[in-house]
Amino acid sequence: MEILKELNRIIDQYQDSILVVRQQTEQKLPAHQHDKGQLLLVFGGIAYLQTYEKDFYIPSSHYIWIPARYPHNLMYNTQDLNIINIYFPPGDQQDFYDNLGIYPVSKLLSEMLSYSEKWQGNFFSGDWEYEFLTTLKNLLPRENLKRFSIQLPTTDDSRLGDITGDIRKRISEPITLEGIASQSGMSVRSMTRLFKTRLGISFVQYLKMLRIIRAMELIKDTDLSMSEIAYEIGYSNISAFSNTFQQLTNMRPTEFRTMSSK
Incomplete structure (x- = not known):
């Protein structure tokens, strides 16, 4: 529980920042939630997102959008998993950001992530990185990609x-x-x-x-x-x-x- 408290403290420490965390490991944590929306990108491995209702499979080169205050837990079963977590402050009006969904990483999104591959930590309004990541986030609903549909309900x-x-x-x-x-x-x-x-x-x-x-x-x-x-x-x-x-x-x-x- 101490690890969980520390994780939530780091994520929600600055309410208005965009936080980038790489190679985060959540597989041993209980279900948790935070005040920021989470963009979780999976590269080079297999990840599972566990919620109270369903288990979601996230294949390599896909991302999942997790709405703010949505209880979840990430698990994985491969050694070469590489994930990028980007936490965004709440406040968006579009329905896209209110719903959990898994989508393929498009060529444009991949290029933007490649450009920002060394970024990590908190970025604030006025920072170039903040504006870039905000643009990246605004791109997501505009791509109109088809959702990845494999999800196993739990009971x-x-x-x-x-x-x-x-x-x-x-x-x-x-x-x-x-x-x-x-x-x-x-x-x-x-x-x-x-x-x-x-x-x-x-x-x-x-x-x-x-x-x-x-x-x-x-x-x-x-x-x-x-x-x-x-x-x-x-x-x-x-x-x-x-x-x-x-x-x-x-x-x-x-x-x-x-x-x-x-």
Whole structure:
């Protein structure tokens, strides 16, 4: 808790400043919030943002906007993760800044970040860096980029927690609603209702997203071929795997591998 207090003190120490923090590590902290909006950019690794309602997957070369006073916790599972956090004072009127969202880093945003790659610490109105970072922030809603859509809802339902935990362990196996329901001593109808009422999505949607998240981890962390990765996550048809991957991420698996290797 002392680390958490120190983190919040640093972020909110100067109410009107823009704070840049690089390679910040939040994976051991409980959920926290701060008075500033947070632009969190991920490069060279895999990050997960955990909230009370959902777990968000943030792939390399993407960013997430976290509204002010939004409880969250960042986790990661790779050694080469590189993140940049930019904390902005509140006061924006656009809806974009009131909603959590994940987006790809555009070429223009990438060039602006490259220009400011050595900046760190607090910057105040009147500083050149402050004006530059404000322009960077104002750019975000104007790019009209499509949101990255992979997000796994969470639940405190112990039955569903056991079920989803088992699915994660058996991700490479053929998994069906009927099979999971039977194994759990439930009817298909009851299982379907449990996912809908507790998670807000269907069993099939949950399984798809879980498999694609695992595929992204394998693409990033291994040299397995796409056919091998498809098999590892339970797909017997690489075309079906590729189509589902594109449906959820707006890119083909090969595109994601190229992006992750930069």
